[in-house]
Amino acid sequence: MSRLLPGDYADRTLAGHLARHGNRPACADPRQRGELIDEVERAGLTGRGGAAFPTAVKLRALAAAWPVPVVIANGVEGEPASDKDKVLLAVAPHLVLDGAVGAAELTGAREVVMVVHHAVREIVDHAVAERRMAGTDPVPVRVMTAADTFIAGEASAVVHWVERGVAAPTGRPPRLGGSGKRLGGSGKHRPGPALVQNVETLAHLALILRHGAAWFRSVGSPGEPGSMLITMAGAVHRPGVYEIETGTPVGALIELAGGAAAPPGALGALLIGGYFGTWAEAAAALPLPFSSAGLAPVGASPGAGVMAVLPRTACGLAETARITRYLARSSAGQCGPCVFGLDAIAGQLERLAAGGACDLTLVHRWLGQVRGACRHPDGTALMVASALRVFGAEADLHARGWCSEARP
Amino acid sequence: MTAPVRLAVDLIACDGRGLCAELLPELITLDDWGYPLLSGRAVPAALRGEASAAVQFCPRLALRLEAGAAGRTSGSG
Numbered sequence: 001m002s003r004l005l006p007g008d009y010a011d012r013t014l015a016g017h018l019a020r021h022g023n024r025p026a027c028a029d030p031r032q033r034g035e036l037i038d039e040v041e042r043a044g045l046t047g048r049g050g051a052a053f054p055t056a057v058k059l060r061a062l063a064a065a066w067p068v069p070v071v072i073a074n075g076v077e078g079e080p081a082s083d084k085d086k087v088l089l090a091v092a093p094h095l096v097l098d099g100a101v102g103a104a105e106l107t108g109a110r111e112v113v114m115v116v117h118h119a120v121r122e123i124v125d126h127a128v129a130e131r132r133m134a135g136t137d138p139v140p141v142r143v144m145t146a147a148d149t150f151i152a153g154e155a156s157a158v159v160h161w162v163e164r165g166v167a168a169p170t171g172r173p174p175r176l177g178g179s180g181k182r183l184g185g186s187g188k189h190r191p192g193p194a195l196v197q198n199v200e201t202l203a204h205l206a207l208i209l210r211h212g213a214a215w216f217r218s219v220g221s222p223g224e225p226g227s228m229l230i231t232m233a234g235a236v237h238r239p240g241v242y243e244i245e246t247g248t249p250v251g252a253l254i255e256l257a258g259g260a261a262a263p264p265g266a267l268g269a270l271l272i273g274g275y276f277g278t279w280a281e282a283a284a285a286l287p288l289p290f291s292s293a294g295l296a297p298v299g300a301s302p303g304a305g306v307m308a309v310l311p312r313t314a315c316g317l318a319e320t321a322r323i324t325r326y327l328a329r330s331s332a333g334q335c336g337p338c339v340f341g342l343d344a345i346a347g348q349l350e351r352l353a354a355g356g357a358c359d360l361t362l363v364h365r366w367l368g369q370v371r372g373a374c375r376h377p378d379g380t381a382l383m384v385a386s387a388l389r390v391f392g393a394e395a396d397l398h399a400r401g402w403c404s405e406a407r408p
Numbered sequence: 409m410t411a412p413v414r415l416a417v418d419l420i421a422c423d424g425r426g427l428c429a430e431l432l433p434e435l436i437t438l439d440d441w442g443y444p445l446l447s448g449r450a451v452p453a454a455l456r457g458e459a460s461a462a463v464q465f466c467p468r469l470a471l472r473l474e475a476g477a478a479g480r481t482s483g484s485g
Contacts, residue, residue, distance in 0.1 A: 171420045335419035340441040369439040373420045 001219065001243045003227050004203050005091055012123070014130040017094035024098045025209055028105040028138060033063060037106055042213035044225045045205065049074060049153070049198030050276070050304040052224075052292060055205065058195060062107040067192035071109045072162060073100040075116035075124075075199040076146035076153035079274050080326070081306045084229035085199050087241040089120040092203060093127035097141065099202030102209050104139045107195055112141045113162050116199075121145050150275075150330035154374050155196045157332070162194075168332040171373030198304075200229050221247030224291045228302065232257035234309035235267075246302075247294055251286035253307060262311035268404075269310045269390050273303025275323055276379030279316065279386040282309075299386060315405035317394050320387040321349040327380045335372030342370060342380055349384065355398050360388065412450035413473045415459060419443070421470035428471050431462040444471070 006020060027036050041056035062069045073096060077085040089096060100112045116124050121143065128141050146152050147167030156170045197205075204226060208216050217225040224246045230253065233239050237258030244253060250270065254260055260267050267282035278300035288294050292301040310316055328342035345366050352358035367385055370377035388395065394404060415435060417428075424442035434455055435447040451459045451473065463471045 171418055336422065336424050336441055336443045337419065337439055341439075344440075366440065369445065371419065373418070 001227050005243045039213050043208045043216040048200035062195045065193045068108045069193045069195050071104045071112045072194050072196045073114045073199050078150040078153040081233050081274050082231045084231050084241045086117050095203040095206050096199045099206035101137045114143045115146050118145045151332045159194050169374035219245045221291045230305040235261040235311040237261050247289040247291045266312045268312035271308040272300040274306035277303050279390040316391040318353040321353040324349050338372040338377040415446045416474050418470045421468045423468050428462040432458045
């Protein structure tokens with residue numbers, strides 16, 4: 001599958017992009033906007049940043065908003081397990097820019113702000129300069145380096161970063177329509193709502209505007225159509241970023257990544273969806289389609305497309321404790337229950353992983369109490385809860401002073 | 409009959425002083441770290457006065473009443 005990612009990684013210039021995809025069709029005509037947004041809806045495109053929100057709903061709400069919005073392309077990708085946005089921006093920056101500019105035309109926005117991971121800043125800068133020289137874009141495009149933290153990619157944190165240089169959630173989740181996020185106060189912008197879209201979503205949008213809904217839906221599962229980027233991590237022979245049809249079986253994804261780097265039958269568990277994802281028994285998950293509906297039997301969803309493979313020889317509890325501590329340290333530090341709750345949960349899990357005394361009843365109580373202005377604590381709690389389900393037998397081993405990682 | 413209202417807390421502003429839970433224990437309890445856990449249900453008519461007082465006396469101005477009968481118990485602000 002290579003819609004977003006070109007087969008060869010050589011030509012990411014504007015000329016190479018145009019040779020591959022052709023010109024970006026204009027979509028600024030106000031009479032056509034509604035029709036084009038309907039086409040995006042028929043395509044069934046959903047946000048690829050993890051929340052899977054229908055893109056057309058956001059576009060339609062922002063197109064009706066006043067003052068006119070700003071489009072913010074979210075290429076922050078603070079999640080350490082995920083690389084797909086960085087790879088996409090590195091190999092196909094112009095496709096993302098086409099989508100961002102297209103979204104600006106569809107919503108009447110007067111500016112595009114690209115917020116990108118520092119690893120790809122130069123590439124995006126270069127692409128924007130090429131377009132400026134060629135005069136391709138009807139709206140100004142600005143590039144900003146994202147803050148290098150986990151939480152910086154949360155939608156309200158991205159707006160906060162653009163507006164004030166503070167990469168912390170604001171507690172005002174994206175509201176649709178004119179009452180949405182306000183950019184302003186700096187004098188540079190009139191206050192207005194912001195359309196925040198993940199960069200992969202924008203790349204898909206660029207292709208839908210070119211080829212239409214039927215083309216987009218011609219691959220993938222009918223309920224959640226199209227292709228998606230995934231990051232394969234952990235015990236596979238070729239970890240990295242791949243483009244797949246939605247609904248591809250989990251087992252086939254592991255084969256795509258070179259197969260499991262573990263003896264046959266020795267796959268222990270999979271962390272599906274990234275650090276806010278869900279642990280699942282490998283045996284139960286392997287035949288399932290990689291889509292929200294397909295993964296429902298193991299309580300998982302694709303999230304931002306991360307899948308980490310854990311061999312049976314590794315300790316899932318140790319891995320969970322490590323991730324939980326990372327997430328606790330990644331709290332923006334604004335909400336007490338997140339600051340104290342995640343730290344307390346991580347502490348208990350570290351004791352459990354190390355074979356010390358751990359009160360799981362207390363951990364479950366805390367999992368129900370952590371909360372905050374954004375979904376950071378909730379996402380962490382869901383991941384930990386899935387770990388305690390899947391690694392229950394391992395927890396019993398630990399309670400008796402054993403660990404499967406230490407067994408011969 | 410007045411429109412239903414419910415409590416909500418801005419957890420960024422909240423500092424866990426706990427005054428709200430003292431003024432309105434019927435609807436607000438504290439978690440293990442002293443931050444308010446709100447009952448998600450609508451504020452009953454008999455408790456409207458106490459609820460308004462809890463909102464008014466929050467030293468961090470983090471508590472508020474909003475329209476609507478149901479909502480998340482955590483109230484994300």
